[in-house]
Amino acid sequence: MTRISRALAVAAAASLAAAACSSGGGTTAVPSTAQSQPSGQAAKGDGTLTIGTTLPQTGSLAYLGPPEFAGVDLAVKEVNEAGGVLGKPVVKIDTDSGDTTTNIASQSVDKLLAQKADAIIGAASSSVSKSIIDKVTGAGVVQFSPANTSDEFTTIKDDGLYFRTAPPDKLQGRVLGDLAVADGNDTIGILAMQDFYGSGLADQVTQTAEAGGAQVVERVDYDPKAADFSADVAKIKAKNPKAIMLIGFEETAKVVQELVKQGLTADKHQWYMVDGNMSNTNYLKSPRGTLKGVKGTIPGAAAPAAFQKRLLSVDPKLTNYTYAAESYDAAILIALAAQAAKDDSGKAIAAKLEDVSKGGEKCQGFKACADLLKAGKDIDYDGVSGPVDFNDVGDPSVATIGVYQYGADNRYDAAKALEYRRGDISG
Structure with missing residues (x-):
């Protein structure tokens, strides 16, 4: 047809x-x-x-x-x-x-x-x-x-x-949700920018993670233009999830600062990022090791x-x-x-x-x-x-999602994915 x-x-x-x-x-x-x-x-x-x-x-x-x-x-x-x-x-x-x-x-x-x-x-x-x-x-x-x-x-x-x-994000969302579950996280908190991109991706992550047996214990759709994210992060902290999904753009750097301030660091909770905030420049002002072990997804195979x-x-x-x-x-x-x-x-x-x-x-x-x-x-x-x-x-009709991981220098190696997951968009 x-x-x-x-x-x-x-x-x-x-x-x-x-x-x-x-x-x-x-x-x-x-x-x-x-x-x-x-x-x-x-x-x-x-x-x-x-x-x-x-x-x-x-x-x-x-x-x-x-x-x-x-x-x-x-x-x-x-x-x-x-x-x-x-x-x-x-x-x-x-x-x-x-x-x-x-x-x-x-x-x-x-x-x-x-x-x-x-x-x-x-x-x-x-x-x-x-x-x-x-x-x-x-x-x-x-x-x-x-x-x-x-x-x-x-x-x-x-x-x-x-x-x-x-x-479309239904593939990236499926990979993120599956990844969090495969990593052993049965409770997940989501901090997503409230817009066309962020909220839609958060929906798919929630659907996939819960279908895999995990529970999204808190989801906060925040205003990306907000001057302060303390109240948003506090809602996540109250539920103490094993994994935290960060779905946003450059404002994620401020969200990261607030997560650290409130004790939700990446060495205590598994953080996950997405293509909108997987950056090798936005987090360089953070203390060394802030993003160590953080995983993220980017559509497409490595160039x-x-x-x-x-x-x-x-x-x-x-x-x-x-x-x-x-x-x-x-x-x-x-x-x-x-x-x-x-x-x-x-x-x-x-x-x-x-x-x-x-x-x-x-x-x-x-x-x-x-x-x-x-x-x-x-x-x-x-x-x-x-x-x-x-x-x-x-x-x-088909696409590849790369999974990457940050090192102690708050950078990820764009040439070295942990894995690639290929999917049929119609599935």
């Missing part, structure tokens, strides 16, 4: 119970004709593929910006070295996504639309992407995130124009050494590779879809993204895949981040 026909069937069934599906943060998912093609004839592109980026240069996920920008930069460089798309160089325009405390992302989208972007890569934050998705897709432009993990994007209204290379070397050719200062592969694959897939459609318009690209990601002759890299397309072949692009293989709602 195609992405379009499946969405229409899902919409018909979902209309009977639309009010029943919402996130932990209180935002209702929209089970509408989300993936159906817009009415009317899609406009042809102008012959030049223009890719915009709305990625974090500032804000709570700014540490993810450099690897994401580098991934897109490398992809565009390689595409243009191979002759570009439709015989012309790809144009790239970078903008800042900021975070939900500002209106930067909306202003950035306005700028990109004014400059005729056909596809926009971003945002990193699920909440930021939610704030701009109507503006982007309403303009007939593809929105493609390398890092959005909120489950709600699977059913959000997007006119068939939203895609992502990062897996291969050869790929890291290529990334350094576009950003020699790069030290973090999180979501670089997903960003690279997003840009390559957009270029291949435009080439396959022989049209750089957003709607034409969206119509071909699923096709170029699976079902044809396997290929890697833009040049090899583009050569097959020019020879009239159907292709199956396998990316650096994995096989991708979009399902009919624009999510990768």
Whole structure:
């Protein structure tokens, strides 16, 4: 069943119970004709593929910006070295996504639309992407995130124009919940930022951990902009859980300080983190050993050494590779879809993204895949981040989650995961 026909069937069934599906943060998912093609004839592109980026240069996920920008930069460089798309160089325009405390992302989208972007890569934050998705897709432009993990994007209204290379949180949540149980924790406390990302991930962790026999004895969904987290941490302390899940962004550094202050240290309680706060810079001011033994999950396999070397050719200062592969694959897939459609318009690209990601002759890299397309072949692009293989709602159908551990220096080795867990997103 195609992405379009499946969405229409899902919409018909979902209309009977639309009010029943919402996130932990209180935002209702929209089970509408989300993936159906817009009415009317899609406009042809102008012959030049223009890719915009709305990625974090500032804000709570700014540490993810450099690897994401580098991934897109490398992809565009390689595409243009191979002759570009439709015989012309790809144009790239970078903008800042900021975070939900500002209106930067909306202003950035306005700028990109004014400059005729056909596809926009971003945002990193699920909440930021939610704030701009109507503006982007309403303009007939593809929105493609390398890092959005909120489950709600699977059913959000997007006119068939939203895609992502990062897996939905139901997989990361399952891995986290299973990990905590496997480590022998039968009581768990959760401190989650109250937003589109944090609350949804906390829901999945709770479901999985409790299905595995553990009990979530306390869950606190906190305001990430709060000046003080003492009351939130005190609620966790009162229940004295064996494990503590920390689901947030850069404000987690302040939460960590409060946990230590109240005696809930990582040597007495097993802490777990997520992709939003797994950072090698945010905790360096903490005393040595504060994060020793802390485990965390990041979607995607580690960036291969050869790929890291290529990334350094576009950003020699790069030290973090999180979501670089997903960003690279997003840009390559957009270029291949435009080439396959022989049209750089957003709607034409969206119509071909699923096709170029699976079902044809396997290929890697833009040049090899583009050569097959020019020879009239159907292709199956396998990316650096994995096989991708979009399902009919624009999510990768399978994905890998890496489990990492902090050392005494309050850093984790991004090149050395404790393990990788691969999962079927539909399961």
